[in-house]
Amino acid sequence: xxxxxxxxxxxxxxxxxxxxxxxxxxxxxxxxxxxxxxxxxxxxxxxxxxxxxxxxxxxxxxxxxxxxxxxxxxxxxxxxxxxxxxxxxxxxxxxxxxxxxxxxxxxxxxxxxxxxxxxxxxxxxxxxxxxxxxxxxxxxxxxxxxxxxxxxxxxxxxxxxxxxxxxxxxxxxxxxxxxxxxxxxxxxxxxxxxxxxxxxxxxxxxxxxxxxxxxxxxxxxxxxxxxxxxxxxxxxxxxxxxxxxxxxxxxxxxxxxxxxxxxxxxxxxxxxxxxxxxxxxxxxxxx
Ligand code: ADP
Numbered sequence: 001x002x003x004x005x006x007x008x009x010x011x012x013x014x015x016x017x018x019x020x021x022x023x024x025x026x027x028x029x030x031x032x033x034x035x036x037x038x039x040x041x042x043x044x045x046x047x048x049x050x051x052x053x054x055x056x057x058x059x060x061x062x063x064x065x066x067x068x069x070x071x072x073x074x075x076x077x078x079x080x081x082x083x084x085x086x087x088x089x090x091x092x093x094x095x096x097x098x099x100x101x102x103x104x105x106x107x108x109x110x111x112x113x114x115x116x117x118x119x120x121x122x123x124x125x126x127x128x129x130x131x132x133x134x135x136x137x138x139x140x141x142x143x144x145x146x147x148x149x150x151x152x153x154x155x156x157x158x159x160x161x162x163x164x165x166x167x168x169x170x171x172x173x174x175x176x177x178x179x180x181x182x183x184x185x186x187x188x189x190x191x192x193x194x195x196x197x198x199x200x201x202x203x204x205x206x207x208x209x210x211x212x213x214x215x216x217x218x219x220x221x222x223x224x225x226x227x228x229x230x231x232x233x234x235x236x237x238x239x240x241x242x243x244x245x246x247x248x249x250x251x252x253x254x255x256x257x258x259x260x261x262x263x264x265x266x267x268x269x270x271x272x273x274x275x276x277x278x279x280x281x282x283x284x285x286x287x
Pocket of ligand 1: 012013014020021022040041042043044045046047048049
């Protein structure tokens with residue numbers, strides 16, 4: 001599922017005639033099946049952009065198209081094909097076992113028994129969901145809660161997944177499990193992933209491409225490798241720090257995104273052999 005954002009601006013009204021521009025004329029597109037890191041300092045406009053992409057906020061101007069569909073008219077069609085995970089918020093019912101929430105999602109999204117069964121097997125094999133599926137989220141650790149949220153957002157086989165800080169506050173082992181899961185879903189289902197994170201190791205492990213935003217304006221839209229070439233270092237954290245402090249070095253603001261190999265060419269995409277794959281006849285939604 002591709003995402004096209006054209007010249008989108010969003011202002012918040014502070015007082016009667018006082019406005020704060022959160023996003024200013026941003027334009028980008030994300031092709032089907034790509035994992036893109038969406039990065040920027042606090043207050044840069046990331047959440048505002050994600051909220052517009054997920055239909056929570058309406059742009060003041062510009063155009064957003066998700067696989068050719070637009071809000072508000074196609075809202076239902078879009079949201080059936082989109083999974084959203086906010087690291088700081090949960091879609092799970094706090095007091096009931098995770099399994100019951102997943103069953104609720106199954107009914108809400110009209111997931112067939114075959115898809116449900118296949119996905120539950122996958123969530124168990126790669127995320128270890130069976131270890132805590134009988135417990136309510138209020139009794140879970142942060143990492144367990146995040147895995148349960150990922151399961152809920154992927155139960156209905158969305159084509160696009162928005163992840164906002166999915167590994168924040170999570171231990172290294174759980175982080176690795178979550179990243180492997182995201183890579184496997186992307187590789188085998190061709191799920192498009194837009195990942196907002198401050199964690200450079202998430203970007204290194206998952207993304208071929210990055211969008212960098214600051215003060216509501218897009219500063220960089222291109223591959224991680226061209227960014228490293230441009231700054232002549234492999235230290236992504238240093239590069240990001242420099243960009244936040246001094247803006248993007250060089251003349252061209254948009255060095256281009258040609259030649260992204262996508263997840264198939266991702267170095268981290270390998271190495272899941274022996275774990276459950278995502279293919280199989282129940283591998284796609286029947287919606
Ligand atoms: P980020 O997610 O990158 O931290 P946000 O999109 O949350 O950035 O915010 C972008 C800008 O918009 C910031 O200056 C922030 O203070 C402002 N902003 C965000 N939400 C609101 C709101 N509801 N009302 C007024 N200003 C807001």
